[in-house]
Amino acid sequence: QEYTLIKMKLLDPLPEKLKKFSSKPIYLVAATLRPETMYGQTNCWIRPDLKYIAFETKSGEIFVSTDRAAKNMCFQGFTKVEGKFDVVAELLGEDLLGRALKAPMTCYDKIYCLPMLTIKENKGTGVVTSVPSDSPDDYAALVDLKKKQPFREKYGIKDEMVLPFEPVPILEIPGFGNLSAVTIYEKLKIQSQNDKDKLAEAKEILYLKGFYDGVMLVGDYKGKKIQDVKKSLQKHLADKNEAVIYYEPEKTVMSRSG
Numbered sequence: 356q357e358y359t360l361i362k363m364k365l366l367d368p369l370p371e372k373l374k375k376f377s378s379k380p381i382y383l384v385a386a387t388l389r390p391e392t393m394y395g396q397t398n399c400w401i402r403p404d405l406k407y408i409a410f411e412t413k414s415g416e417i418f419v420s421t422d423r424a425a426k427n428m429c430f431q432g433f434t435k436v437e438g439k440f441d442v443v444a445e446l447l448g449e450d451l452l453g454r455a456l457k458a459p460m461t462c463y464d465k466i467y468c469l470p471m472l473t474i475k476e477n478k479g480t481g482v483v484t485s486v487p488s489d490s491p492d493d494y495a496a497l498v499d500l501k502k503k504q505p506f507r508e509k510y511g512i513k514d515e516m517v518l519p520f521e522p523v524p525i526l527e528i529p530g531f532g533n534l535s536a537v538t539i540y541e542k543l544k545i546q547s548q549n550d551k552d553k554l555a556e557a558k559e560i561l562y563l564k565g566f567y568d569g570v571m572l573v574g575d576y577k578g579k580k581i582q583d584v585k586k587s588l589q590k591h592l593a594d595k596n597e598a599v600i601y602y603e604p605e606k607t608v609m610s611r612s613g
């Protein structure tokens with residue numbers, strides 16, 4: 356599986372455990388299959404109880420991801436020594452919540468790390484960029500946070516990190532309009548980010564519809580079909596050093612106990 360890793364730059368004030376790297380650029384790296392949706396990023400999702408690590412890349416940048424993803428990256432030429440990476444800091448998702456980021460392409464100047472409880476440990480980097488206009492999971496999680504003040508408070512999330520951020524119309528999908536995730540959320544009567552089956556169905560439908568019939572509403576490829584511009588947008592991001600290509604190995608059956 357090929358993902359685009361979006362580099363989301365961590366802004367000041369840095370978490371305590373990363374302060375000693377302030378002379379280097381620090382990125383939270385988010386794995387996505389939808390580089391064409393990066394115009395609509397409104398926040399970054401982090402799982403509060405998940406362990407994240409920081410490691411240095413061969414170009415002297417600091418990347419934050421799960422340990423599992425770093426292991427994959429070190430076999431894909433990301434680090435100085437093939438197959439090796441040095442953990443320079445260990446963090447808990449909690450340490451990153453509420454931190455500000457600069458993400459590529461989005462119209463929002465600064466976006467924030469917010470809690471999502473359904474992030475999977477064994478997929479991507481554990482860092483997830485949020486596009487509530489086109490991803491039903493993201494829209495559901497954003498609505499949960501907006502609706503529930505105690506939920507924000509529990510994780511120390513201030514109102515201004517959530518309430519001003521609205522889904523941005525970036526793609527038109529015939530039959531679903533220009534905020535496809537919002538349309539399908541309402542159509543399937545999704546209740547929350549834990550509405551697993553409906554969210555899986557919604558995602559399936561939008562992936563397919565979006566890929567074949569979706570049209571860009573913004574950016575250099577405005578008016579063009581998604582399937583024709585996906586690759587170009589990925590390359591554009593990579594050329595500007597705002598993204599890298601990352602492969603996830605096929606799932607293998609492994610026995611821990613031998």
Ligand code: ZZB
Nearest residue numbers: 386387388389392474475478479481486489490558561562
């Ligand atoms: C931005 C985006 C915009 C995404 C969209 C989807 C959609 P898949 O298809 O199951 O492989 N994601 C990445 N890592 C994780 C994780 N560890 N746990 C939970 N979700 C994760 O899923 C890949 C997508 O799931 C990624 O692409 C990412 O969200 C999220 F408009 O990035 B996506 C219709 C979906 N639209």
